Structures are given as C-alpha cells and as structure tokens.
Amino acid sequence: MSFSDFAAPLWFAFALVVLALTVGYLLVQWHRTRQTLRFANMELLETVAPKRPGPARHIPVALGLIGLLALTVGLAGPMADKRVPRNRATVILVIDVSLSMQATDVTPSRLAAAQKAAKGFVDDLTPGINLGLVTFAGTASLMVSPTTNHDQVTTAIDHLRLAERTATGEGIFTALQAIETFGNLLGGGTEPPPARMVLESDGKQTVPANQDDPRGGYTAARLAKSKNVPVSTISFGTTWGKVEIPRQQGDGVDEVPVPVDDAALQQIANLSGGNFFTAASLADLRSAYSTLSDQIGYETVRGDASRPWMILAAVLIAAAYTASLVLRQRIP
Structure with a gap:
C-alpha cells in the first residue's frame, strides 16, 4: 500500500501529534517517578502505600493513542477495490x-x-x-x-x-x-x-x-x-x-x-x-x-475504505475511557 492508495494522505501528518502525545506521556511518567523517589521517605512510603501502581495504569492511555492512530488512517481516506x-x-x-x-x-x-x-x-x-x-x-x-x-x-x-x-x-x-x-x-x-x-x-x-x-x-x-x-x-x-x-x-x-x-x-x-x-x-x-x-x-x-478504520478508532477511544474509569476511577 502506498500514498496513492489514500484520498487525503496529508492527514498522516496528524500522526506527529500522536507521537508528541506519546513522548509527552512518557516524559511525565519519568518525571513523576523521579520526583517521588527524590522526596519520599521510602520506609514511610512502604507503610502507607504498600501497593504501588502497576502497569495496568497505562492501558487507558495506550488504547487512546492507538485509537488516534486508527483515526489518522481513517482521515487519510484509504481506498480499496470493491465488487458492486x-x-x-x-x-x-x-x-x-x-x-x-x-x-x-x-x-x-x-x-x-x-x-x-x-x-x-x-x-x-x-x-x-x-x-x-x-x-x-x-x-x-x-x-x-x-x-x-x-x-x-x-x-x-x-x-x-x-x-x-x-x-x-x-x-x-x-x-x-x-x-x-x-x-x-x-x-x-x-x-x-x-x-x-x-x-x-x-x-x-x-x-x-x-x-x-x-x-x-x-x-x-x-x-x-x-x-x-x-x-x-x-x-x-x-x-x-x-x-x-x-x-x-x-x-x-x-x-x-x-x-x-x-x-x-x-x-x-x-x-x-x-x-x-x-x-x-x-x-x-x-x-x-x-x-x-x-x-x-x-x-x-x-471506493472509500475508511469506515472500518473510523469504527476501530471509535471503539478504541471508548475502551480507553472505560478502562480509565475502571482502573483509575476517573477520566484521563
């Protein structure tokens, strides 16, 4: 598949926004971890918060970012051969x-x-x-x-x-x-x-x-x-x-x-x-x-083949909000 298979390939530039959000999220997590370790009393932290946040906390954000990537493909207008x-x-x-x-x-x-x-x-x-x-x-x-x-x-x-x-x-x-x-x-x-x-x-x-x-x-x-x-x-x-x-x-x-x-x-x-x-x-x-x-x-x-990508994007973004409410009790 090449750019000629898309009606509006310029929309792929939106992937840069998704990349920036991903990098930003990783930097925030890194900074938050560094600040916690720098100022926290480790003995007291183990007492009041014996259970630290697990990897599951990243699921909502991951689903949201993948959903945005699917949305990017859909906006680019993929074309495909159809039998009608x-x-x-x-x-x-x-x-x-x-x-x-x-x-x-x-x-x-x-x-x-x-x-x-x-x-x-x-x-x-x-x-x-x-x-x-x-x-x-x-x-x-x-x-x-x-x-x-x-x-x-x-x-x-x-x-x-x-x-x-x-x-x-x-x-x-x-x-x-x-x-x-x-x-x-x-x-x-x-x-x-x-x-x-x-x-x-x-x-x-x-x-x-x-x-x-x-x-x-x-x-x-x-x-x-x-x-x-x-x-x-x-x-x-x-x-x-x-x-x-x-x-x-x-x-x-x-x-x-x-x-x-x-x-x-x-x-x-x-x-x-x-x-x-x-x-x-x-x-x-x-x-x-x-x-x-x-x-x-x-x-x-x-013909236009963007519908499956738009549906996938909607499902992933909805899943991201659902996972956030279940795992973190709040919308990201």
Whole structure:
C-alpha cells in the first residue's frame, strides 16, 4: 500500500501529534517517578502505600493513542477495490434451439439441461441488469426484450421449442439489434449502457455454411466487437452426440451425429472479445454460467475504505475511557 492508495494522505501528518502525545506521556511518567523517589521517605512510603501502581495504569492511555492512530488512517481516506452490482448493464442470453438439442448425450437431453442451467443463470444475475432472450435455429427470434423483470426470461426458457437448422450468425445479429434498440429507448446518458452477450450452442452453423458469410457467425462476432459487445460462448454437448431423424421416404429413423463445434464457438468468442467455455454435462454448464454470472453481474470499482478504520478508532477511544474509569476511577 502506498500514498496513492489514500484520498487525503496529508492527514498522516496528524500522526506527529500522536507521537508528541506519546513522548509527552512518557516524559511525565519519568518525571513523576523521579520526583517521588527524590522526596519520599521510602520506609514511610512502604507503610502507607504498600501497593504501588502497576502497569495496568497505562492501558487507558495506550488504547487512546492507538485509537488516534486508527483515526489518522481513517482521515487519510484509504481506498480499496470493491465488487458492486452492475446497474443499467444489458445482457442478452442467446440459446441454440436447433434439432440437435434433443440429443441425449447429456442427461436427460441437451435441451432440458440447457433450460435448467440457463434458469439458474437468470436467478443468479443481479436485479439491476436488463436481461433479454434470443433463440435461434434456422432463423432467430427475440423472445424477451431486455428487462429487469427476470421472471419473464425464466418463463420463456421453460417454453423453448426446437426447429431445423442452425443460424448462429442470425442469433448474434438479432441480439445486437435488441441491444441497440433498448439502448436508444433507455437513454439517460451520453453513452449506451454496457452490454454483453452469452451464446450457448451445441452444433455447427448450417445457415449459411460459411462462417465468414455476411450473415455468418464470424461476421456477426466482428460486428459485436466493433460495437463493444463481447460474446461469451458455451459449447454444450459431446463429440459423440446423435439424434434420430425420421426418414422422409419410408418408415424408420436415421441416426445423425451432432458433435459440438468447439473451434467455431471459440473463434466467435475470440473475435468479439468474450470468453469461451466447454460443457459436456449439466454440472459443467452450471459452472460456466456461474462464472459468467459473477463476471457480468458485478464490477470492480475504486471506493472509500475508511469506515472500518473510523469504527476501530471509535471503539478504541471508548475502551480507553472505560478502562480509565475502571482502573483509575476517573477520566484521563
């Protein structure tokens, strides 16, 4: 800790007053002892005052001086980093609802696990955050516009429905549009509120096939970066996941592999400035969401940390007066 960690370091000069009081007290005690020994009849003194003052008589003064030192630190205005809940921040939860989410490589299914973990994420977010929900398959839909009423998002998560194909880029574009619209409606500042996106997907983008297409995931991630909206991605599922697709002609079903696409989702996070997570189970998914909730829901700010020192000073000075009354029957 240095002087730069204090708002008013000049108050440390008050410590010189505390030092002067300490020296003065020691000199008074020394002078008093010397005078007593010089003029007292020792035989008579032992008779009338067999019990001499013990070290306990110094406790009130010691407590008072330490209290003044604590007060000095408090007056100097110590500063410290504090984690405080974010306000006005906008978060869009973007969830993949393509047919691959019905795979059962994650118990009981990818979709059911995703719903449970996402609702836990919603519950953990601080109340002041404006939360929205976007779902995407072949197209993307804004299910819930950003709102502090998080119950709306929870209800929407309970009613997710699967559809064909996967358009990851459309999900990001739709979320960015929702963030921009909400920022314009919110107003109240020279800059839009800070925004972040959490995208959970389990498979490879199929619409369009090229991630660098104008509507592809990488293009959307670059746009998010330019708008200062990090996209944190969660790759959810395993490499051996499969789904059963009814045959278009004839009876029966075909087993179609639906492995996760870690590389693409990690690239989206890298391009946008977000974080990348992998989750092969409900526990993994909850852990990823928990980390994101902590990152998104709170911010670290530099703030005043003098209160504990002022409380300590008050307690010590009060203790000094109490000890003086108990030990010496008078206030120093």
